[in-house]
Amino acid sequence: MGISIADILSLTWKSLHSNPVRSGLTTLGVFMGVAAISATLNIADITNAQIEAKLAERDKPYLTPYIIGEEGFAVGDDLNKEDEIALKRSIAIVRSTSSVSSIYGFSSVQYEDNEVKNVRTYGVSENYISTTGRTIIQGRFFKTVDFEQYRPVAVIDRKLATTLFREQSPLNRAIFLASTRLTVIGVVETKSIGQEFGDTSGLLWLPSTFASALAGNFQFSTLQISPYRLEQMPQLKEKVKQVLLKRHPKMVVETFDNTADLLKERELQKSATQALAVVGVVALLISGVGIANITIASVLERIEEIGIRRALGATQFEIMVQFILEAILLSFVGGTLAIISVHGLTQTATTVIIQAPYQFSLRNAALSMGAAIAVGVGSSFLPAVKATKIDIIAALRSD
Known part of the structure; x- marks a missing residue:
């Protein structure tokens, strides 16, 4: 006659409860390992989110x-x-x-009686928007015909549009770049190039052909x-x-390049997460050794119990499942406590100590718990298999 699942769970609990010190130390080892892994994953997510936020504020790399x-x-x-x-x-x-051509000597833009100084002016090619990833907010960017016909048209960023036109729509308005009359055909979002040299009142772009004719030798072209x-x-x-x-x-x-600082941040983050990952793996391995020891000790201490249960009809599989279940239970308790603790500490740290983007990740929790369960099952498997090989007659005769 086999043993019911409820009986297996009851026996598992009694076995762990009968030796609280050993069970507690093993759970603590799992807790430390999972906490390190969970913290590593959270730090990686927070750092990546910060880097992505910084990337969103500037042109594409x-x-x-x-x-x-x-x-x-x-x-x-x-x-x-x-x-x-x-x-x-x-x-x-x-x-x-x-x-992209930096245009020198043209840094003052005027609309009616409103003049804005310290404006950066660039001549750009048609695919500038594709390269930088800037979003067009109003109107359009330059078309092929604008380049071919040397049209005196301009695109400005939101910062300059707000300063120059206030509440008015800038589209199709005439502005003056020094003494040159331009028509505004589009507005794009304001972004940073990443390592900007000084402050600016806004950006203005011209078709590269018109900019070249306007500036002559007062420009510096780059790719x-x-x-x-x-x-x-x-x-x-x-x-x-x-x-x-x-x-x-x-x-x-x-x-x-406009992302050297972000690449440096990512390298530092990678080094930190690797160090934490090593700590987590070591802690989990130590807990695995503890789980293996507790399983071996349980097998040796309960040889007679195993013989009696086998004599009453328990299968080898049921015997093995009980010992593996004990390891899984310890891993689950330690892992759950670690995930909850790390989540609470991370949430507190990112709201009280430093302001950083953080959200609880089911993926990270699943990975952390999966590592704990894997260590538990892997460490207890061989001792559990050994328990199934015990001779029933010899077990019943043991003192």
Whole structure:
């Protein structure tokens, strides 16, 4: 006659309850290991959320290459359309490229009697929005015809639009960049390039063809090269240098990127999570040793009980299940307490001590609990199998 599930659970509880010190120490080991793993996952999520929030505040990751001549000057204009094409063809991780010209001597914008100074003016190519990932709030961005016909049209960011037009719609309004009359055709969101040099009252963009005709030699042209993912930036940087050095062998190639600080943060976060993960794994392994010891001790102490239960009809599988169930129960209790404790501490830390984005993650909880259960089952499996091999007659004769 087999043993019911209720009887197995009752026997399991009695076995653990009969030795509270050993059970408590094992549960504590599981608690420490799961707490370390749960904290590691939470820290990784918080850091990633912070990095994503910072990325959302600036242009999509991109780098700008410069070639430096023998005189030591950065020569951006020497990177021509052929260089841009070569980069796109040679580097598979290039998501988008665009050309950007910084226009000098045009930093004052006027609408009627309202003048705004310290405005940055750029001439850009048609795919600038694709490269930077900026969102168009009103109107449109430049079209091919704007470049072909050298149209005096402008796109401004929200910051400049708010300052210049206040409550009015800026679309189709005439503004003056120095003495040049422009028509506003679009407004895009205001973002940071990531490592901005000084403050600005807003940004204004012109079609690159019109900007070149307007500024003449008072401009500095560069390429913006965007990868598919932030993590690809170091690889992209190396490949860009390789391609350009082949095309300009007598030059030195340097790069600027708008995400160097975020990559550094991610590396620091990775080092911290790896250290915590090691602590968690060690704690779980220690708890696994404790679970194995408690299971072996339980088997040795209950040889006679095992023999009696086998004689009454308990199967080998039922005997094995009881010992594994004891380990699972200890792992579940320790893991649950650890997850609840870490969640409470993390929530308190991210609201009282530091302001950081945090939400309870079922995925993280499942991973942490899964690790605890896996250690419990793995550690108790061999001792539990050994319990099923006990000879019934010898067990009944034991003192």
